Amino acid sequence: MTGKAPHLSLDLSKNEPAIELVGIDKKFGAVHANKNINLTVAKGSIHGIIGENGAGKSTLMSILYGFYQADQGEIRISGKPVTIRDSQAAIAAGIGMVHQHFMLVENFTVLENVMLGAEGGQLLRQGVSSARKELKRLEDDYGLDVDPDAVIEELPVGRQQRVEILKALYRGAEILILDEPTGVLTPAEADHLFKVLKVLRDQGKTIILITHKLREIMAITDTVSVMRRGEIVATRTTTETTVEELAELMVGRRVLLRVEKGDANPGKVLLSVKNLTVKDSRGVTMVDDVSFDVRAGEIVGIAGVAGNGQSELLEAIAGIRKPASGEILLDGKPTAGADPAELRERGLAHIPEDRHHMGLVLKFEEYENSILGYHRESRFGGAMLNLDEIRKQAEEQIAKYDIRPPNPRLKTANFSGGNQQKIVVAREIERNPDVLIIGQPTRGVDIGAIEFIHKRIIEMRDAGKAVLLVSVELDEIRSLSDRILVMFAGKVVGEQSGEANEQALGLMMAGIAA
Amino acid sequence: MDYFDIFISILGSAIRLSIPLLFTALAGLFSERAGIFDIGLEGKILASAFASACAAYWTGNAWAGLATGIATSIVFSLVHGFASITNRGNQIVSGVALNFVAAGLTIVLGAAWFGQGGRTGQVPASGRFSGITLPGAEMMRDVPIIGPLYANVISGNNILTYIAFLMVPISWWILYRTRFGLRVRAVGENPGAVDTAGISVAWLRYRALIVAGFLCGFAGTYLSIAQSAAFINNMSAGKGYIALAALIFAKWKPVPVMLACLLFGFLDAFANFMQGKALPGIGEVPVQIFQALPYILTCVLLAGFIGVARPPKAGGAPYTKER
Amino acid sequence: MSTASVPLPAWINYGLIPLLNLFLAFFFSGLVVWAIGESPFEALKLLLAGALGRGEGIGFTLFYATSFIFTGLSVAVAIHAGLFNIGSEGQAYLGGLGAALVALSLDRYVPWYVTMPFAIIGSALFGAACAAIPAWLQAKRGSHIVITTIMFNFIVSSLMNYILVRVLIVPGKMAPESRTFLEGGQLPKLDWLIGIFGGRLGAAPLNFSFLIALVMCLLVWLLIWRTKLGYEMRTLGHSPTAASYAGMRYARIVMITMLISGGLAGMMALNPVMGASARLQIEFVGGAGFVGIAVSLMGRNHPAGIILAALLFGVLYQGGAELSFDMPTITRDMIVVIQGLVILFAGALEYMLRPAIVRVYQQISGK
Amino acid sequence: AEVKPALVYGTGGKFDKSFNEAAAAGAERFKAETGTEYRDFEPKDDTQGEQAIRNFASRGYNPVVAVSFAWTSAMEKVAKEYPDTKFVIVDSVVDLPNVRSVLYKEEEGSYLVGVLAGMASKTGKVGFIGGMDIPLIRKFGCGYVQGVKAVKSDAQVFQNMTGTTGAAWNDPVRGGELTKNQIDQGADVIYAAAGATGLGVLQTAADNKKLSIGVDSNQNHLHPGSVLTSMVKRVDLAVYNAYLDVKDDKFTGGIQSLGVKEDGVSAAIDENNKSLITPEMQAAVDKAKADIIAGTVKVHDYTTDNSCPM
Ligand SMILES: Nc1ncnc2c1ncn2[C@@H]1O[C@H](COP(=O)(O)OP(=O)(O)OP(=O)(O)O)[C@@H](O)[C@H]1O
Ligand SMILES: Nc1ncnc2c1ncn2[C@@H]1O[C@H](COP(=O)(O)OP(=O)(O)OP(=O)(O)O)[C@@H](O)[C@H]1O
Numbered sequence A: 001m002t003g004k005a006p007h008l009s010l011d012l013s014k015n016e017p018a019i020e021l022v023g024i025d026k027k028f029g030a031v032h033a034n035k036n037i038n039l040t041v042a043k044g045s046i047h048g049i050i051g052e053n054g055a056g057k058s059t060l061m062s063i064l065y066g067f068y069q070a071d072q073g074e075i076r077i078s079g080k081p082v083t084i085r086d087s088q089a090a091i092a093a094g095i096g097m098v099h100q101h102f103m104l105v106e107n108f109t110v111l112e113n114v115m116l117g118a119e120g121g122q123l124l125r126q127g128v129s130s131a132r133k134e135l136k137r138l139e140d141d142y143g144l145d146v147d148p149d150a151v152i153e154e155l156p157v158g159r160q161q162r163v164e165i166l167k168a169l170y171r172g173a174e175i176l177i178l179d180e181p182t183g184v185l186t187p188a189e190a191d192h193l194f195k196v197l198k199v200l201r202d203q204g205k206t207i208i209l210i211t212h213k214l215r216e217i218m219a220i221t222d223t224v225s226v227m228r229r230g231e232i233v234a235t236r237t238t239t240e241t242t243v244e245e246l247a248e249l250m251v252g253r254r255v256l257l258r259v260e261k262g263d264a265n266p267g268k269v270l271l272s273v274k275n276l277t278v279k280d281s282r283g284v285t286m287v288d289d290v291s292f293d294v295r296a297g298e299i300v301g302i303a304g305v306a307g308n309g310q311s312e313l314l315e316a317i318a319g320i321r322k323p324a325s326g327e328i329l330l331d332g333k334p335t336a337g338a339d340p341a342e343l344r345e346r347g348l349a350h351i352p353e354d355r356h357h358m359g360l361v362l363k364f365e366e367y368e369n370s371i372l373g374y375h376r377e378s379r380f381g382g383a384m385l386n387l388d389e390i391r392k393q394a395e396e397q398i399a400k401y402d403i404r405p406p407n408p409r410l411k412t413a414n415f416s417g418g419n420q421q422k423i424v425v426a427r428e429i430e431r432n433p434d435v436l437i438i439g440q441p442t443r444g445v446d447i448g449a450i451e452f453i454h455k456r457i458i459e460m461r462d463a464g465k466a467v468l469l470v471s472v473e474l475d476e477i478r479s480l481s482d483r484i485l486v487m488f489a490g491k492v493v494g495e496q497s498g499e500a501n502e503q504a505l506g507l508m509m510a511g512i513a514a
Numbered sequence B: 001m002d003y004f005d006i007f008i009s010i011l012g013s014a015i016r017l018s019i020p021l022l023f024t025a026l027a028g029l030f031s032e033r034a035g036i037f038d039i040g041l042e043g044k045i046l047a048s049a050f051a052s053a054c055a056a057y058w059t060g061n062a063w064a065g066l067a068t069g070i071a072t073s074i075v076f077s078l079v080h081g082f083a084s085i086t087n088r089g090n091q092i093v094s095g096v097a098l099n100f101v102a103a104g105l106t107i108v109l110g111a112a113w114f115g116q117g118g119r120t121g122q123v124p125a126s127g128r129f130s131g132i133t134l135p136g137a138e139m140m141r142d143v144p145i146i147g148p149l150y151a152n153v154i155s156g157n158n159i160l161t162y163i164a165f166l167m168v169p170i171s172w173w174i175l176y177r178t179r180f181g182l183r184v185r186a187v188g189e190n191p192g193a194v195d196t197a198g199i200s201v202a203w204l205r206y207r208a209l210i211v212a213g214f215l216c217g218f219a220g221t222y223l224s225i226a227q228s229a230a231f232i233n234n235m236s237a238g239k240g241y242i243a244l245a246a247l248i249f250a251k252w253k254p255v256p257v258m259l260a261c262l263l264f265g266f267l268d269a270f271a272n273f274m275q276g277k278a279l280p281g282i283g284e285v286p287v288q289i290f291q292a293l294p295y296i297l298t299c300v301l302l303a304g305f306i307g308v309a310r311p312p313k314a315g316g317a318p319y320t321k322e323r
Numbered sequence C: 001m002s003t004a005s006v007p008l009p010a011w012i013n014y015g016l017i018p019l020l021n022l023f024l025a026f027f028f029s030g031l032v033v034w035a036i037g038e039s040p041f042e043a044l045k046l047l048l049a050g051a052l053g054r055g056e057g058i059g060f061t062l063f064y065a066t067s068f069i070f071t072g073l074s075v076a077v078a079i080h081a082g083l084f085n086i087g088s089e090g091q092a093y094l095g096g097l098g099a100a101l102v103a104l105s106l107d108r109y110v111p112w113y114v115t116m117p118f119a120i121i122g123s124a125l126f127g128a129a130c131a132a133i134p135a136w137l138q139a140k141r142g143s144h145i146v147i148t149t150i151m152f153n154f155i156v157s158s159l160m161n162y163i164l165v166r167v168l169i170v171p172g173k174m175a176p177e178s179r180t181f182l183e184g185g186q187l188p189k190l191d192w193l194i195g196i197f198g199g200r201l202g203a204a205p206l207n208f209s210f211l212i213a214l215v216m217c218l219l220v221w222l223l224i225w226r227t228k229l230g231y232e233m234r235t236l237g238h239s240p241t242a243a244s245y246a247g248m249r250y251a252r253i254v255m256i257t258m259l260i261s262g263g264l265a266g267m268m269a270l271n272p273v274m275g276a277s278a279r280l281q282i283e284f285v286g287g288a289g290f291v292g293i294a295v296s297l298m299g300r301n302h303p304a305g306i307i308l309a310a311l312l313f314g315v316l317y318q319g320g321a322e323l324s325f326d327m328p329t330i331t332r333d334m335i336v337v338i339q340g341l342v343i344l345f346a347g348a349l350e351y352m353l354r355p356a357i358v359r360v361y362q363q364i365s366g367k
Numbered sequence D: 001a002e003v004k005p006a007l008v009y010g011t012g013g014k015f016d017k018s019f020n021e022a023a024a025a026g027a028e029r030f031k032a033e034t035g036t037e038y039r040d041f042e043p044k045d046d047t048q049g050e051q052a053i054r055n056f057a058s059r060g061y062n063p064v065v066a067v068s069f070a071w072t073s074a075m076e077k078v079a080k081e082y083p084d085t086k087f088v089i090v091d092s093v094v095d096l097p098n099v100r101s102v103l104y105k106e107e108e109g110s111y112l113v114g115v116l117a118g119m120a121s122k123t124g125k126v127g128f129i130g131g132m133d134i135p136l137i138r139k140f141g142c143g144y145v146q147g148v149k150a151v152k153s154d155a156q157v158f159q160n161m162t163g164t165t166g167a168a169w170n171d172p173v174r175g176g177e178l179t180k181n182q183i184d185q186g187a188d189v190i191y192a193a194a195g196a197t198g199l200g201v202l203q204t205a206a207d208n209k210k211l212s213i214g215v216d217s218n219q220n221h222l223h224p225g226s227v228l229t230s231m232v233k234r235v236d237l238a239v240y241n242a243y244l245d246v247k248d249d250k251f252t253g254g255i256q257s258l259g260v261k262e263d264g265v266s267a268a269i270d271e272n273n274k275s276l277i278t279p280e281m282q283a284a285v286d287k288a289k290a291d292i293i294a295g296t297v298k299v300h301d302y303t304t305d306n307s308c309p310m
């Protein structure tokens, strides 16, 4: 079928199209992840796709890679219609993909991972030496060096991603899809990646780069498409567009890059972290000797590339993870040995970064989630649950935070992402805590809800609460924080005022300057 | 009878008792490495023991028995696959269900066909795998130490015993040296990686289950027409579970699997031997202690006192792409 | 398009689909009956008549159902906390020892209604004790509870074997069983219950523990859906990370849940030990622990569903016994086959029919 | 009177080629002679046994014969509920007016086969493999030892039991393993008193070219040339007589005890084992039999004091 949506074909003059997507449509149950997508990418170009969380970028690419099946639509490779029933067909069609969540076997070596699916014969021995040779060649050609005998789980993420790229190249990919490759990279690593991508393009390979970082789009792509709510709303030649235009296209209206807020009025220290070290389950140090204070009436933001210890820091403060050493003081008193329940009683509220796995029980009805973590409070009953009281306060929260649909008996999974987040925010803020720690408050949330949630956070600050905010979105950090700490490799590598410039922060996030 | 003779005797018994465990544990190795929990091993052994006894009884041919046993066990594997791979059902529930079906069906059919309360008829000698005396066994018998070892432990077993031990290096070789093995190990850790590498997760897992069925077929056949001469109600008697325990013990590796099975076989043989005998200084040890020993040992090991056993990461969960 | 996330109304989810699955299980069982040369319809008729035809049949049916309610509840409670307790069999077996010890020590001094509360406590305590170690291993060492509870079934079996053969056996008797309890150690028969419906209980061992089972259903329902502990259990069952975020202590919930689960399984022993045979016999549980898995799955882990499923299995057990008596070619093990098929279709293959039903439903409802 | 015979087997199952099969043979003989059909049932476990006995009684079967000590408690209960029905229990005693308890002097039969075993053994080592470890089976073993020692006072007798529960009657694999174990220790004649488990014993002995002794039924034909003899226990008589007595209105309750004298137990010698029995052996058995009947040889009954003097 042919699309009714505007089909923008670009003038990349001599280059014929490598990929054409026509009328691609995909639903996951009630979620319409891709709506009638039309897209053409020219051979030998780098095409960017941007869009907010949940816009449908990964879904579209996974369809192209045969990981999902489109409900409708056609895919053409080099002008010929193809059916991509599975990833094998995609690989055969010369498509390679680096997934947002790596598809690596963690206890395998690099070599085994690269060979998987392209072993070159029934017996491994036949393929091993040629695979080694080929890896060496790729390393020399593109500067993608990794030790073929290293075990994946012992490699840093940047290296793991390199293995993913090698996997695709090893299979002779002509079209390379990268799904948010820089989310886990430092700016320096990202720069190296971009260099590699440019070499690949110059050799005639076609690259699709998914990201929601406008800066990257401007830096490397030739053309760019913007996705919003499952649709491609625009396609532009990169040199002919601006950051502002793309941002506006992405969210569907002019974006306020700044939130209105008054000056901070810091009071006494409510949360204090002293020489904190946290290790993960494998014993790797994730938070390394970190110290800072958060005062009443201020928002302290923690910036950093994902995976630099922010999550572990928050979990340690919240009492979910036991620190290896160091001390956390809540209103001057140490929290050692206290579990999350006790910390809540002492006035600490926590909006976790992962609402699906932590903040909510998706199978619970809304009212059941509205007491999660506070269920022991006596007003919700003794040994038995006081259902009347619980539902009453759930209804109040729903009204106050405009949670839709306003039904406390609805299963939580059936609320949209933004409303789910509001359920969490309402629960935590309504307890009127002294200290509020927040991870990724607006991930996967639409712009309306973002503004709402940001306003609540600032209200908390203005009411004299101490707020610690972790986000990988620099814009969010900059617009909300009164002070900004930058984390890199588990350490706090620098502190800036809320007015910090983006460049300086970016350098610090890469661990380069202080 | 001196201690050495006793030891030789127990060792021979241990080997005979460990063979069904070994086949079964290797079967479990393939399915669990591929990410499919297989509580249904027990049922598979039982079903194949029954089927091979029937076939051997009717044809008088042991190999026909083996083939039928294997085929039956593979059918059970495929049902397990249909439930847990194709329909993404709970693997444990599916395994438990198959154990019930096997336990009941063998008796129902056996009673209907043979009218002996579930037992099959006595399989004639030609329908059984009987002991093979290896060359030189009689000559060697009188050589000290290695003589009895060769004549009484190594020689004189049936062909399935030798096949079982051969299966250990073969399994190792398949898992670590072939494409299929690489993929099986990968799919048990991260099926997504296998899928995106262009390999069908479902078909790969089905194949692993078929291999498991194949091996369980040997285990069942061994029980009914090598070790005995008929199928008897519930003759697997928990061996499937012990094999699972051996698998955990062995941390899902072929050679340790063999050692673990030999250990359990030895415990069993030792329990037989110790029955009614008094230990110096302790007196008669209740035979029940020996009977419970493998299970107790498994729990102790599971408690992590001998290092934590890390099961295949994707084990137990059906593979779904679309949430 | 995938149908997995399309919501269906409750009557389809909890009514139609289980019924269809049950039908499939019976269909395949019928094939087995047909394959051995008997008429499936005749067999079904005999089965139903045997289970529900007379007061005595109903009494037997309810007697078996009583055991299955206990073990079904045991499995369900654990499942709500995300734990798969395959050890109800062993827990019930050890629970029998608890009940028997109470009965043996009190039966000559006090009437049954004094013995009973102690027996309930005794059986529950012993059942819980049997669940305690697997629970601890899961809570503290992360050992898979499925494996450890299976292991404990075997361990308990050996232990009880020892106790019966060496300790409780009546000197001079051949059978490894305890002495017969006096009146004070027996639960009374429920003649009046069958009498209400005009039947005669006869020799059927339906006894007071049936009422205890019903009370337990109510208590379990309250526990799971009306108490804070139940709330924590369900949180853990759905999302362990959310539970730890909410400050619920994993080890504590796992321990308590398994102790309750083991206790319920242990109380199952009241029925056969103090209600029916009035003595502790070897292997008296007879697979009821495993049936509990099927009952819980069929009953969607809800006490009301468990009662219905337990009745179904009670019918199968009693009807099966009569069937095997009247149709000698069909042994009682036919019931084990049916049971396996029910677990297969209602449990492991529960999603098999869903896509088709979703399609039909969407067509009919016009969405 | 009207006879409607019923038979409930022990858990070894009807076709154990041993104890239960002997009972079935008695019922078959009655059927052949009188043309009266009988109904039987093979319980798998204890609860089924009780239900089966009761089912027969409630459906008007008379007499109901149950051939295992395992049904003692069940029969005590059911016989009280149906005082007009006649019951027979084998290998155990139920003290009720409508119950006949049939016991056998297994020690005497075992003594006879022990004599043969002692004479046939070349190594001077013989074995005994029992089923469930209960006094009844110890009684077999004790008589056997006595017989062996009577002809070979320095002989060594290995004794093993298969288990402690009903499952021990039905575990040929373990039976075979225990046999192999005894053979490895030098035994060359092995006596199995273990129901269906004994099939594994006889099989393993045959596989290893050693001699075995069957039990309850005449098992000489199972492995001709390898089964030395069988300690025949005429369970068939208990069944047959019960049916006949009810038919002829001669049924009496109480205890019947059958020994060598009553031909209740014997050592089977037939076509299949003739070649194994030397004239001296035959003579020794005949003498032992006469001595027992005459009372000059007293075989110890283990169950009287739960101990074996040998
Ligand atoms: N496997 C799945 N099953 C069900 N729903 C899904 C699945 N994958 C994605 N979705 C839903 O489809 C929509 C689009 O998701 P997709 O992952 O394509 O977004 P995205 O643009 O890649 O977002 P992000 O920037 O967070 O990666 C979302 O609402 C998401 O929840
Ligand atoms: N895991 C899920 N299971 C069932 N239904 C879901 C699930 N996720 C989403 N939905 C349904 O899909 C709808 C769309 O969800 P999605 O998260 O894409 O919303 P959205 O359009 O991004 O909204 P928001 O802007 O508030 O994030 C929801 O309203 C919900 O009914």
Ligand SMILES: [Mg+2]
Residues within 6 Å of the ligand: A057, A058, A059, A100, A179
């Ligand atoms: Mg994505």
Ligand SMILES: [Mg+2]
Residues within 6 Å of the ligand: A053, A054, A416, A417, A418, A444, A445, A446
């Ligand atoms: Mg959303």
